[in-house]
Amino acid sequence: MSVEELLAAYATGELEGEERERVESALEESPRLRSELEQYEAMFVLLAAAAEEEVKAPKGFRGRVERRVAIVAYLGAATNALDDLAGAYGRAILYYLRLV
Amino acid sequence: MLELSKTMKLDDGALVERAKSGDRTAFSQLVARHEDVVYRVCFRVLGSREDAEDAAQEAFVRAYKKLDGFEGRSSFKTWMVRLSMNVSLNERSKRKGTLPEAPMPAPAPDPERELLASEAAARVHGALQEIQPNHRAAISLRDLEGLSYKEVGESLDIAEGTARVWAHRGRAKLREALSE
Numbered sequence: 001m002s003v004e005e006l007l008a009a010y011a012t013g014e015l016e017g018e019e020r021e022r023v024e025s026a027l028e029e030s031p032r033l034r035s036e037l038e039q040y041e042a043m044f045v046l047l048a049a050a051a052e053e054e055v056k057a058p059k060g061f062r063g064r065v066e067r068r069v070a071i072v073a074y075l076g077a078a079t080n081a082l083d084d085l086a087g088a089y090g091r092a093i094l095y096y097l098r099l100v
Numbered sequence: 101m102l103e104l105s106k107t108m109k110l111d112d113g114a115l116v117e118r119a120k121s122g123d124r125t126a127f128s129q130l131v132a133r134h135e136d137v138v139y140r141v142c143f144r145v146l147g148s149r150e151d152a153e154d155a156a157q158e159a160f161v162r163a164y165k166k167l168d169g170f171e172g173r174s175s176f177k178t179w180m181v182r183l184s185m186n187v188s189l190n191e192r193s194k195r196k197g198t199l200p201e202a203p204m205p206a207p208a209p210d211p212e213r214e215l216l217a218s219e220a221a222a223r224v225h226g227a228l229q230e231i232q233p234n235h236r237a238a239i240s241l242r243d244l245e246g247l248s249y250k251e252v253g254e255s256l257d258i259a260e261g262t263a264r265v266w267a268h269r270g271r272a273k274l275r276e277a278l279s280e
Binding site: 001004006007008009036040043044046047049050051052053054055056057058062064065066068069072073 | 122124127128131132135136138139140143149153156157160161164165217218220221223224225239243244245246264265267268269271272274275278279
């Protein structure tokens with residue numbers, strides 16, 4: 001990867017060894033790269049603040065999932081029961097009913 | 101309630117095993133533990149709370165249907181994040197070209213810190229919508245959820261090195277988007 005692509009990882013302290021040295025020597029020689037590094041540092045401050053935002057599943061979410069899962073479980077059980085009773089023909093009827 | 105209290109102390113692996121054998125209370129416990137991260141992942145990909153709820157519900161329903169295929173090679177959380185990513189990215193590609201609604205910051209009870217966080221989040225979410233989906237996914241998982249590159253790779257079903265490249269390239273694009 002190019003030095004430009006590694007700058008963000010350098011800003012977060014993820015780079016080690018040869019990659020880190022390559023970025024540091026490029027930074028010494030380039031005011032443009034130093035300016036980009038500052039922009040990355042500002043971006044990570046913003047990302048850290050955004051990561052703190054409380055984004056939680058809405059109220060009642062679990063109940064809604066449980067209802068959908070119950071339907072899936074019921075249909076699965078019904079399919080098996082009908083399959084036992086009437087084989088492929090029964091399965092076709094259930095499939096048809098689900099579409100109605 | 102007795103069933104619920106019995107499952108309270110079980111780890112995810114044990115709950116999955118119980119859910120596989122038909123214990124829906126165990127599955128509900130898994131939903132309770134992971135609903136926030138699943139919802140957040142969907143929200144960050146889709147940029148709308150309503151779409152995020154639909155996608156998060158769908159991710160859990162798919163998880164229930166595919167539970168027998170979960171072998172525990174990654175954690176249940178990573179597996180759920182992967183499902184959520186797949187559902188959200190598919191949904192996103194279906195309505196390619198339509199702009200997401202402006203992300204609504206969560207209502208903050210008051211403190212200045214929460215206000216700053218929600219303002220920052222609105223800026224970041226807006227900019228994230230401008231970069232390509234694989235880069236957005238990698239940044240959301242790495243820089244917002246704090247996953248390791250290994251976990252990002254497992255969540256997106258890609259090699260760890262690819263996860264690293266996607267995050268690096270995505271950050272460069274995000275920086276450009278934020279400076280516009």
